[in-house]
Amino acid sequence: MSPPSSRPPPDLGAIFDEHFDYVWATLRRLGVRDADREDLVHEVFLKLHSRISDYDATRPLRPWLFGFAYRVAADHRRLARHRVEVLGAPDDAVAQDTPADERVAAREERDVFLAALDELDIARRALLVMHDVDGTPVPEIAEALQVPVNTAYSRLRLAREDLAARVKRIRNARGGR
Amino acid sequence: MTEPMPPIDPKLVELLRGEPSAPVEIRARVRGRLMGAVAAFDAREAGGDKGASGSALAAKKATVIAFLLGGVVGSVLHAAWTKPAPERVVYVDRAVPVPLAPADATVSPPPGNPAPPVVPAAVPSGPSSGPPARASQLTAERAILDDARQALAHGDPSRALDRLEHHRRSFPSPLLAEERDAMGVQALVKAGRFDEARSRGESFRKRFPDSLFSAAVQSALESVP
Numbered sequence: 001m002s003p004p005s006s007r008p009p010p011d012l013g014a015i016f017d018e019h020f021d022y023v024w025a026t027l028r029r030l031g032v033r034d035a036d037r038e039d040l041v042h043e044v045f046l047k048l049h050s051r052i053s054d055y056d057a058t059r060p061l062r063p064w065l066f067g068f069a070y071r072v073a074a075d076h077r078r079l080a081r082h083r084v085e086v087l088g089a090p091d092d093a094v095a096q097d098t099p100a101d102e103r104v105a106a107r108e109e110r111d112v113f114l115a116a117l118d119e120l121d122i123a124r125r126a127l128l129v130m131h132d133v134d135g136t137p138v139p140e141i142a143e144a145l146q147v148p149v150n151t152a153y154s155r156l157r158l159a160r161e162d163l164a165a166r167v168k169r170i171r172n173a174r175g176g177r
Numbered sequence: 178m179t180e181p182m183p184p185i186d187p188k189l190v191e192l193l194r195g196e197p198s199a200p201v202e203i204r205a206r207v208r209g210r211l212m213g214a215v216a217a218f219d220a221r222e223a224g225g226d227k228g229a230s231g232s233a234l235a236a237k238k239a240t241v242i243a244f245l246l247g248g249v250v251g252s253v254l255h256a257a258w259t260k261p262a263p264e265r266v267v268y269v270d271r272a273v274p275v276p277l278a279p280a281d282a283t284v285s286p287p288p289g290n291p292a293p294p295v296v297p298a299a300v301p302s303g304p305s306s307g308p309p310a311r312a313s314q315l316t317a318e319r320a321i322l323d324d325a326r327q328a329l330a331h332g333d334p335s336r337a338l339d340r341l342e343h344h345r346r347s348f349p350s351p352l353l354a355e356e357r358d359a360m361g362v363q364a365l366v367k368a369g370r371f372d373e374a375r376s377r378g379e380s381f382r383k384r385f386p387d388s389l390f391s392a393a394v395q396s397a398l399e400s401v402p
Contacts, residue, residue, distance in 0.1 A: 012215065013323040016208055017316070024199045037199075042207050049215055106188075113189045132185045133193045163185070 010057060012049050015065075022062060023069050029129045030073040031118060040076055044068045063136050063144035070126045070145065077122055112174065116166035124159035131156055205315055205352065212326070212356060216363070216393040219330070318344065318353045325360055334368035355385050363397040371401045 023041050032040055047068050055064060117125060126145070130136045136144075142152035199207075325340035341361050344351065351357065358381050365374035378398045382391065 011323065011327060013208075013212070013319060013326070016211060017319065020204055020207070021198045029193050038203055038207060041199075042210050045207075045211050046214060049211075110189065110192055113186075113192070128185065129193065133190055160185070 010052065010055060010061075012045070012052060015048070015052075015061070016045055019061065019065055023065060026066060026069045026129065026134075027073055029133060030070065030122060030125060032073050032076060036076065040072050044072050047072065059143075060140060062134070063130070063140040066126075066130055066134070066136070067144040067146075070122075074122050074126075108174075112167055112170050115170050116163055119166050120159065120162060124155065124162055127152070127156045127159045128163065201315065208319065209353070209356060212322075213393070216326075216359065217396070219393075314348070315352055318348060318351060321347070322353055322356055322360065325357075325364070329360065329364055329367065332367075334364040337364040338368065358384070359394050362394045366397045366401055374398060374401065 020041070023044050024037065027037050027040050027044070028034075044065075048065065055061070117128070120128070127141065130141050130144070131138060138152050138156060139149050141156075142149040145152065147155070321340055321344040325337040325344070328334070328336035328340060337360065341357055341364065344353075344357050348354075358377070362374050362378045362381060365371075365377060375398060378394055381394055385391070
């Protein structure tokens with residue numbers, strides 16, 4: 001539990017307006033389906049509201065916010081009826097002005113990567129998203145996820161290894177290059 | 178501490194970073210739900226001063242409301258996902274009891290490691306993917322209503338009423354009229370203007386018979402001595 005801050009708690013509306021898109025995108029990166037995201041983003045901010053007095057304004061907000069998003073996504077994923085969804089529509093991430101063969105290759109590469117990411121345990125996926133996508137320093141990740149710093153480094157290494165192994169396996173299974 | 182494995186291929190990382198923003202309608206809807214839930218929670222908290230029996234009654238009421246709202250939320254969300262978003266912003270208040278439950282995320286910041294605060298102190302300026310004019314109006318309306326809400330939270334109903342009146346004059350076709358009018362009733366009650374509060378509450382019920390702010394309005398009126 002963080003020590004009480006001498007500053008007044010931040011305004012929920014301001015946090016929502018500033019960080020809604022971040023939470024929205026983070027839930028997707030953690031594998032939450034489009035159909036579930038609206039409910040879950042609401043839940044993230046509600047949970048944040050219930051703990052807003054704990055926030056220390058001298059610390060970056062996003063890692064703290066990520067912690068809420070991660071736990072909400074993880075709880076959601078534990079329910080058997082909820083399934084994660086592979087990110088992205090078939091053509092939405094490959095530039096249309098590139099040659100056709102390059103587009104096909106890029107799309108295949110992307111599909112393999114997303115399939116591998118989707119197989120990852122959500123805790124490992126969260127580390128990759130937080131560090132490699134959001135650029136959050138590992139010590140801040142450790143704070144947000146409430147684990148020792150060394151553990152966070154170790155888990156990040158394992159997550160990368162795990163992802164690389166899965167990419168390789170899926171590529172081989174598809175007869176890849 | 179070293180990181181023996183290299184990061185993910187930057188091209189692939191861009192896939193994850195390229196997530197589009199939420200549609201402005203969804204953003205507004207979630208915000209309305211959130212603020213409605215917070216308002217209901219605050220109203221219950223205020224009602225809690227009446228005593229333990231009042232708290233127990235409020236808890237029972239909240240349970241019933243949450244049960245009923247669950248069905249409403251399902252209908253509203255189904256409608257939102259299966260047809261174009263309507264012009265009128267719909268507020269959903271399903272999570273009335275949720276703020277009472279403790280969240281499980283917290284941070285224990287280490288001492289002597291300060292970082293600049295990142296929470297904006299003033300008017301928000303979040304990006305939006307929706308039509309600029311509509312998004313801009315929403316942002317402007319939110320700013321005024323947030324101001325009013327903060328004034329209310331800090332025990333200054335006069336300022337809250339002033340901001341709400343400013344909103345009414347500024348937006349002849351408001352997107353957040355329901356939220357404004359609900360807050361107006363709460364502010365009038367806190368200002369001790371009980372007759373006006375009852376009158377406005379009645380108007381609110383007629384104008385928004387199915388409003389999910391109704392619980393907050395009703396709770397405020399019930400606190401009138």
